[in-house]
Amino acid sequence: MTDPLERIAAALERLAPPPPASADPLAHPAYLWHGEVLEAARGFAPLPLDMLTAMDAQKASLIENFRRLAAGHAAHDVLLWGARGTGKSALVASTAAATGLALVEVATASLDSLPRLFATLAPVKRAFVVFIDDLGFSAPSEARALRSLLQGGAEARPDNTRLAVTSNRRHLVPRDIAEQESAINPRDAVDDALALADRFGLSLGFHVIDxxxxxxxxxxxxxxxxxxxxxxxxxxxxxxxxxxxxxxxxxxxxxxxxxxxxxxxxxxxx
Known part of the structure; x- marks a missing residue:
């Protein structure tokens, strides 16, 4: 190889190898998604459901919804919101495992790659929970892309996939009294802030315990x-x-x- 450009290209390929092959979407109970391929989650060992205490109503609702998804029936996207440390994430993982669903955890930095993930999961003969943990946006404009994927967009998530999102905020976007003072139409500002949370068919609240x-x-x-x-x-x-x-x-x-x-x-x- 005598061409300097060819030598440079070969050196760059060695420095930046191609991404690893995607894990088999039928073979593992849980996966990680960082924007390119499915990675099998190592050491996925959620608690048995009966170990999760002080959340009976939330547990029953989530089990029923996930069972519907596992059976191929209509099921909701789920928002679990409320006080930190109250078991929201643990409940999602335990319920997915108990109902036979595959869990795919998506890093919040990879939200823009959700359409690619949905395209990967759509043809698979298996039901998936796409899990986004501790989600929050600093402004309503940041949430609009996710809103269109939940409902109303040209490219929504496939029938075998539903989202489970945890957040410390009920509406995912911070509320500010100034939004009603500065907007030309205050109601428009409020509606924009609440629009994402409203698109989750199932919303489960978790509160500070005594x-x-x-x-x-x-x-x-x-x-x-x-x-x-x-x-x-x-x-x-x-x-x-x-x-x-x-x-x-x-x-x-x-x-x-x-x-x-x-x-x-x-x-x-x-």
């Missing part, structure tokens, strides 16, 4: 792993953390296990 519920969550975990615990110590842990939630309860159980010299593996956290 002390009794916090202790009940710890008791469920501790019993499952054979760990004794002192409620006073557990309350002190939450006080030092400044919050009570399912995530804080799990972190306390991890600390208990560490004190007892026990290894535990929960899989995807709350």
């Amino acid at each position: 002390q009794d519920t916090y202790l009940a969550i710890i008791e469920r975990y501790a019993t499952s792993y054979g760990l004794p615990f002192d409620p006073v110590d557990a309350v002190g842990w939450a006080t030092r953390r400044g919050s009570r939630s399912g995530r804080v309860a799990w972190q306390y159980v991890v600390d208990l296990a560490g004190r007892a010299g026990v290894a535990i593996d929960r899989g995807k956290g709350a």
